[in-house]
Amino acid sequence: MTPQFVLEGTVVGLAVGSIYALIAVGFAVLYKSTKILNLAHGELVLFGGYLAIALTTAAGHLPAPLAFGLGVAGTLVAAAALGFGVERAVMRPLFGQPLLSVIIVTLALGYVIRGVMVGIWSGETRTFPLVVPPVVVRVASVPVPLVGVWSAAAAAALLVLFSLFFRYTRWGVAMRAAANEQLTASALGVSLRRVFAYAWAFAAIAGAVGGILLGLWLGVNFALAAVGLKALAALILGGLDSIPGAIVGGLVVGVLETIVGGYIDAHVRLFGHPLHGFKEVTAYLVILLVLMVRPYGLFGTEHIERL
Amino acid sequence: MGAGVPLVDVVLDVRHVTLRFAGLVAVSDLSLSVRAGELLGIIGPNGAGKTSVLNCINGFYRPQAGRIRFLDRDVTRLLPHTRAALCIARTFQNIALYPHMTVLQNILSGRLVHMRSSLMGCGVYWGFGQREVLRHRERVEEIVDFLEIEAYRDARVGELPYGIQKKVELGRALAMEPRLLLLDEPMAGMTVDEKLDMARYILELREVRGLPMVLIEHDMGVVMDLCDRILAMDYGRKIAEGPPEEIQNHPDVIRAYLGEEHGLAEEVAGR
Amino acid sequence: MAYARPCGDFKTSYAQDMALLDVRLYRAGFLLLLAGLLAAPWLLGRWLFLLNDIAIFAIGATGLSLVMGFAGQISLGHAAFMAVGAYTSWFVTSELRWPFVVALPASALVAFAVGAVVGLPSLRIKGLYLAIATLAFQFLVEYLIVQTVSGMGGTPVPPMDLLGVPVDTEVRFYYLALAVWVGGAVFATNLTRTRVGLALMAVRDRDYAAQVLGVNLLYYKTLAFALGAAYAGVAGSLFAHYNRVIGAEHFSLAQSIDYVAMLVIGGLGSVWGPHLGAAFVRTLTQALKIAAPLLAASVPMLGRATTSVREVVFGAILIALLIWEPGGLATLLRKLKRYVDLWPFPH
Ligand SMILES: Nc1ncnc2c1ncn2[C@@H]1O[C@H](COP(=O)(O)OP(=O)(O)OP(=O)(O)O)[C@@H](O)[C@H]1O
Ligand SMILES: [Mg+2]
Numbered sequence: 001m002t003p004q005f006v007l008e009g010t011v012v013g014l015a016v017g018s019i020y021a022l023i024a025v026g027f028a029v030l031y032k033s034t035k036i037l038n039l040a041h042g043e044l045v046l047f048g049g050y051l052a053i054a055l056t057t058a059a060g061h062l063p064a065p066l067a068f069g070l071g072v073a074g075t076l077v078a079a080a081a082l083g084f085g086v087e088r089a090v091m092r093p094l095f096g097q098p099l100l101s102v103i104i105v106t107l108a109l110g111y112v113i114r115g116v117m118v119g120i121w122s123g124e125t126r127t128f129p130l131v132v133p134p135v136v137v138r139v140a141s142v143p144v145p146l147v148g149v150w151s152a153a154a155a156a157a158l159l160v161l162f163s164l165f166f167r168y169t170r171w172g173v174a175m176r177a178a179a180n181e182q183l184t185a186s187a188l189g190v191s192l193r194r195v196f197a198y199a200w201a202f203a204a205i206a207g208a209v210g211g212i213l214l215g216l217w218l219g220v221n222f223a224l225a226a227v228g229l230k231a232l233a234a235l236i237l238g239g240l241d242s243i244p245g246a247i248v249g250g251l252v253v254g255v256l257e258t259i260v261g262g263y264i265d266a267h268v269r270l271f272g273h274p275l276h277g278f279k280e281v282t283a284y285l286v287i288l289l290v291l292m293v294r295p296y297g298l299f300g301t302e303h304i305e306r307l
Numbered sequence: 308m309g310a311g312v313p314l315v316d317v318v319l320d321v322r323h324v325t326l327r328f329a330g331l332v333a334v335s336d337l338s339l340s341v342r343a344g345e346l347l348g349i350i351g352p353n354g355a356g357k358t359s360v361l362n363c364i365n366g367f368y369r370p371q372a373g374r375i376r377f378l379d380r381d382v383t384r385l386l387p388h389t390r391a392a393l394c395i396a397r398t399f400q401n402i403a404l405y406p407h408m409t410v411l412q413n414i415l416s417g418r419l420v421h422m423r424s425s426l427m428g429c430g431v432y433w434g435f436g437q438r439e440v441l442r443h444r445e446r447v448e449e450i451v452d453f454l455e456i457e458a459y460r461d462a463r464v465g466e467l468p469y470g471i472q473k474k475v476e477l478g479r480a481l482a483m484e485p486r487l488l489l490l491d492e493p494m495a496g497m498t499v500d501e502k503l504d505m506a507r508y509i510l511e512l513r514e515v516r517g518l519p520m521v522l523i524e525h526d527m528g529v530v531m532d533l534c535d536r537i538l539a540m541d542y543g544r545k546i547a548e549g550p551p552e553e554i555q556n557h558p559d560v561i562r563a564y565l566g567e568e569h570g571l572a573e574e575v576a577g578r
Numbered sequence: 579m580a581y582a583r584p585c586g587d588f589k590t591s592y593a594q595d596m597a598l599l600d601v602r603l604y605r606a607g608f609l610l611l612l613a614g615l616l617a618a619p620w621l622l623g624r625w626l627f628l629l630n631d632i633a634i635f636a637i638g639a640t641g642l643s644l645v646m647g648f649a650g651q652i653s654l655g656h657a658a659f660m661a662v663g664a665y666t667s668w669f670v671t672s673e674l675r676w677p678f679v680v681a682l683p684a685s686a687l688v689a690f691a692v693g694a695v696v697g698l699p700s701l702r703i704k705g706l707y708l709a710i711a712t713l714a715f716q717f718l719v720e721y722l723i724v725q726t727v728s729g730m731g732g733t734p735v736p737p738m739d740l741l742g743v744p745v746d747t748e749v750r751f752y753y754l755a756l757a758v759w760v761g762g763a764v765f766a767t768n769l770t771r772t773r774v775g776l777a778l779m780a781v782r783d784r785d786y787a788a789q790v791l792g793v794n795l796l797y798y799k800t801l802a803f804a805l806g807a808a809y810a811g812v813a814g815s816l817f818a819h820y821n822r823v824i825g826a827e828h829f830s831l832a833q834s835i836d837y838v839a840m841l842v843i844g845g846l847g848s849v850w851g852p853h854l855g856a857a858f859v860r861t862l863t864q865a866l867k868i869a870a871p872l873l874a875a876s877v878p879m880l881g882r883a884t885t886s887v888r889e890v891v892f893g894a895i896l897i898a899l900l901i902w903e904p905g906g907l908a909t910l911l912r913k914l915k916r917y918v919d920l921w922p923f924p925h
Pocket of ligand 1: 306331332333352353355357358359360400
């Protein structure tokens, strides 16, 4: 493993990881305020990617930046609406029901969303019309496509924006209060229903933005929904109830899969066989090891059982 | 009592136990012993370390120093479930029943330490497995009768009122056929009637079965009435030990309770 | 719970009280069900394959029910245990050329052992964290299948043969699968009402208190995983010889998640749950496989999007069912039972 290889892996991994982190934060916020593990999160990402591409293409007669801007704005509005709609129509009737039932409902919701997406736009890879020029720039002497830089920068900026939102706005504070103690929050006059609705909208928006950024870089096809699983892995690695954990988790998963995965794929041989595709497995093996040492993730609060 | 008592008489012997949590000494160089048929009370203000002592006896916490003997064995290094298999039973301050199981299942689970059927025996059932379950089931019914909870037999424990849950928890402990019973605030949060019931059960266990017990309780009236001997704790240390009358008037005990909302003196005077 | 029971049925012993089918009416109903299952080849005709499919997955789901419903440990690697059984069976019959009667128990045993090892982290890692930890195993198995045996395609599995009798028709396979299914279900049900079941439920409800009351967590948690895996292994072995070809796609994460869905839909912690859930999910899956192309063909707008029609309808039905009855089908069954118990006095 040469220093150059590590450096390249780190830069590219951090760029991808920042998008994972963004998606994972949406996941984490939803989990924190509603205690629901949303297995449809990857489909929200898919939704964002597909819709933004469709809208941008539809506005193709306008100048590219404007078309893209309109596409993104439309997608975000649609994502928020989807979030509110899901909360109202599906999650609210399930309030207080066994957690696993609710989780399976989110899974089924994912099937529905993915089915509709793929039904409309088919399973092939779709790409944005040219928004960012296809050039390669050097970051810390590592060649990275310009879109990657843009995506990562946007993800980082949004992460900062989100943390400001949770620290300083009324709804951000309310959602944090609900996350900490649902009963206290409702006693304080925070409407739990509204918090849940906002949490879903927030998750959908964060997912959609993730979809747009990944889509800009890599294009969108139905397999994109699998990043939902990566976000989940990032979240678990960081600690389910920790937002900073989700960010660190996202970055670590991004770097892990590029460096360790890339290295093993390219260089490690077992009984003479190259270990192609071990990337996926590595990330989860590392998570397993981390959990063995820290069962509540890197930053999750440990739940101490007292007798 | 005193120096002349032979050692076999001592059921439980805790020697110089110290338990620390990061930066906090929960139990400090504490020694206590429970003799056959004896009811030992442990009192002390909130956070004094009473529950921690029981947790050390159970093996739920591992003390950094000290030794614990039960009957003729040194159990200091044993795992919690192995100690339980020696028939040390326990009830918990914050009810720790199995909420999704029925009352019968909860009490039957106390019999687990006595169940011997193999995996195959359990799965095939007809024959050995069934006979074993039915035999245990009879013991469970005796306990249900003793605690007067027949009406709740098949109810899920999580849905029962608090007072009943406390009874079920005692039932589960009794199902272990304990040779030592540890009771952590069995009457906390109960109505007067329920407390009277509970006191009756405890007395009967002591008088009729001669079951050695450790009782943690904040209700001073109950402790003074029931216990043979009382150990008072504060900040993890033993501050006094002796018969109820002596503890009641012990200056250190009174001092320990003075800072409390309901001081001992007040409570004793008030009853 | 002293509600009226159908006339003349009073419990007179604990044995009767612990019996699974405590009232004559239910015993009769159960016998009817068994009779129906035995007569299924005549009743279902060419649709018998549906029941074969259900039997295989119900056996697997029974195993997961021990892990999740009774011991309370979430596993997202159940299909991987099925793979362990399937490939063991393949190895024993195809490579070692030993008969299927050896391969089936061998699959159970190998999966049991693997399950015990995979269950070890559950001692430290809990809840959703454990679910993700089991993913490592799921992906590892998928990876190994692709890298070592099957590649991206499939591995052919020899036909089955039961002590010289070839099991080469749907009907013959059906009776074999039915025997294993009923036997496995009875075994699991018996476990749940004896020592093992009590201990598993104690672990599920409050593991840290259970250990203080004599439950060996290491033993019971690994036992739960091992047992669950053994059931999956048996299901895998049957699947391998039924399908005659096995590959990574049959034991994917999606299948593992499907197992979890089956359990939740059937009802967690109920002995009927896995069977109801498997029947529901597999029937729906198969029905949509047949119906979706028809639907897509009749509505031109849907074009070639049959897979997505399937996904959408499948998802929507799951959502509707769980909103209607979050406790799953077993809860519906229980409500029905209560209704029958009270009849004709509906209080
Ligand atoms: N697992 C733990 N981790 C950290 N500190 C603990 C733990 N368990 C107990 N403590 C601390 O040890 C001290 C003694 O606690 P313990 O529960 O034994 O008190 P107690 O006498 O039973 O009090 P109470 O009357 O309120 O039940 C307390 O300060 C408590 O916060
Ligand atoms: Mg206490």
